[in-house]
Amino acid sequence: MTTTNARMQQRRDTAANWTSADPILAAGEIGLDTTSGRIKFGNGTDTWGDLPYFGGSGGAGVLLASQFATLQEALTAFVDADERVLEFDSDAEYALTETCEVAFIDGVEKLIRGNRAKINLNVDFGTPGVDWGASINLDVTGFHTTQLGADCYAFACAPAGRVRFSENRFASCFQGIRLSGGGSSAPSFTERNHFYQCDYGVYSFGDYAMFSHNYFDACSVVGLNILNGGNQNALGNIVLGNAIGIQVNDTPRGVSLDGNVINHNGTCGIYAKNIASGLDIRNNQIKANYGGANLGAGIKANKFGIYVEDSDHVHIVNNNLSVNIFSLALDGITRGKINGNEFFGLITEDVTTDHIKEIGGTNANYLIDGNTIADYLVSGSTVLATNCPGATLGTNQITD
Numbered sequence: 001m002t003t004t005n006a007r008m009q010q011r012r013d014t015a016a017n018w019t020s021a022d023p024i025l026a027a028g029e030i031g032l033d034t035t036s037g038r039i040k041f042g043n044g045t046d047t048w049g050d051l052p053y054f055g056g057s058g059g060a061g062v063l064l065a066s067q068f069a070t071l072q073e074a075l076t077a078f079v080d081a082d083e084r085v086l087e088f089d090s091d092a093e094y095a096l097t098e099t100c101e102v103a104f105i106d107g108v109e110k111l112i113r114g115n116r117a118k119i120n121l122n123v124d125f126g127t128p129g130v131d132w133g134a135s136i137n138l139d140v141t142g143f144h145t146t147q148l149g150a151d152c153y154a155f156a157c158a159p160a161g162r163v164r165f166s167e168n169r170f171a172s173c174f175q176g177i178r179l180s181g182g183g184s185s186a187p188s189f190t191e192r193n194h195f196y197q198c199d200y201g202v203y204s205f206g207d208y209a210m211f212s213h214n215y216f217d218a219c220s221v222v223g224l225n226i227l228n229g230g231n232q233n234a235l236g237n238i239v240l241g242n243a244i245g246i247q248v249n250d251t252p253r254g255v256s257l258d259g260n261v262i263n264h265n266g267t268c269g270i271y272a273k274n275i276a277s278g279l280d281i282r283n284n285q286i287k288a289n290y291g292g293a294n295l296g297a298g299i300k301a302n303k304f305g306i307y308v309e310d311s312d313h314v315h316i317v318n319n320n321l322s323v324n325i326f327s328l329a330l331d332g333i334t335r336g337k338i339n340g341n342e343f344f345g346l347i348t349e350d351v352t353t354d355h356i357k358e359i360g361g362t363n364a365n366y367l368i369d370g371n372t373i374a375d376y377l378v379s380g381s382t383v384l385a386t387n388c389p390g391a392t393l394g395t396n397q398i399t400d
Contacts, residue, residue, distance in 0.1 A: 010039070015066035022047045033066065062087050070094075071119070084110055088117035088143075114142035114168065119154060138163045146171040153178040153203070157188060164189040171196040179204040180229075190214060200225050201242075204232060212236050222247045223265070230254045230278075240264055245289065248272040248279065256280040263287045268304040269324070275311035279336075282317040289324050304329050310361060316341060326354070330388070332361020337369065338391075344374040357387040369394025 012032035025031050025042020032039050040051040063083035068074040071094040078086040094117065145154040145168070153175035157163050170176030176195045179188050179202070187208040194215045195201030201216040205228040212235040216223030223242035226232050230253035237260045239245040245265040248255050253276060262269040262284055269289040272279055286305040305324035308314055314336035321327040323345040328338070343355040355373050368384065368391045385393060
């Protein structure tokens with residue numbers, strides 16, 4: 001018996017070409033998608049587009065972005081598809097010159113899995129006024145986005161259902177993630193993402209948003225920008241080397257900043273303004289925030305660990321503020337407490353610099369109690385009463 005060794009090549013083409021030709025494979029015939037490295041087996045009846053991929057992550061319940069010529073086509077198909085996962089190829093790159101918009105009208109839980117794919121465009125998951133339907137749940141994970149043009153964001157969302165962005169990387173974007181809308185039945189979760197050298201890492205003006213365990217690094221304007229909406233929480237984030245670390249502005253209620261590490265930001269670690277009712281800053285490490293542009297007209301630059309302006313019900317509790325030029329500046333707070341914090345290690349600039357001081361506005365009905373305050377630039381324990389005439393002073397441990 002003679003044995004003949006032969007090399008057999010399977011029918012093969014790119015995903016775009018397979019989709020364009022859409023042939024019918026013979027029964028048992030193998031077709032290789034060279035874009036994704038996956039195969040399909042023909043049955044002599046169904047076209048290429050109707051055949052499932054064999055095995056792997058492109059199996060049942062998964063729609064492969066590589067089947068489509070553009071990202072817009074992939075996302076549009078995913079809205080109405082039975083598949084619950086839209087999967088991108090590892091290290092693939094998608095770029096458009098215009099905004100890519102997707103409106104999820106109804107459906108079940110959806111996952112968009114990036115596998116390190118690069119998305120160099122604006123992707124808009126719904127816009128204000130679009131009805132997602134109460135049942136929509138969307139997860140976006142694993143994308144690497146870089147070098148977007150001016151005024152471009154990587155992902156924007158105005159959800160009427162739960163949305164989560166996790167384990168993505170955003171570099172050199174105008175805004176990494178832009179959030180609006182939301183509500184108690186439509187919360188957003190931004191977790192374990194890396195925002196690097198963006199203008200704004202996150203720009204959020206929605207309701208019911210949670211930002212947890214993200215890394216905001218070297219953003220030129222603000223790392224995490226929270227404005228207008230209420231019930232927004234930042235928990236356990238690392239906020240390092242931004243112009244302003246976290247900014248909270250014009251929110252009607254309920255903003256909590258808890259357990260964050262906020263270090264080496266240029267102008268201000270935390271800047272809060274016009275909080276109508278309820279700002280809670282607790283358990284944060286706020287260290288070495290100095291060097292940068294002016295925060296505003298008439299305000300000396302390069303100073304602030306925390307700066308609070310024109311806000312009500314302010315609670316600053318159990319934080320560690322160290323090695324800032326100015327630890328805590330108060331510019332119009334009514335009602336609240338400053339309790340259980342540690343202030344030490346000022347960077348000397350001039351005699352107007354200090355740990356806690358009212359620097360403007362009307363400050364009244366707030367308590368300073370139970371804090372450890374060390375390394376004052378002006379000797380004597382009376383300095384706290386002099387700096388904060390609007391406060392009720394409890395028992396604080398003060399050393400020069």
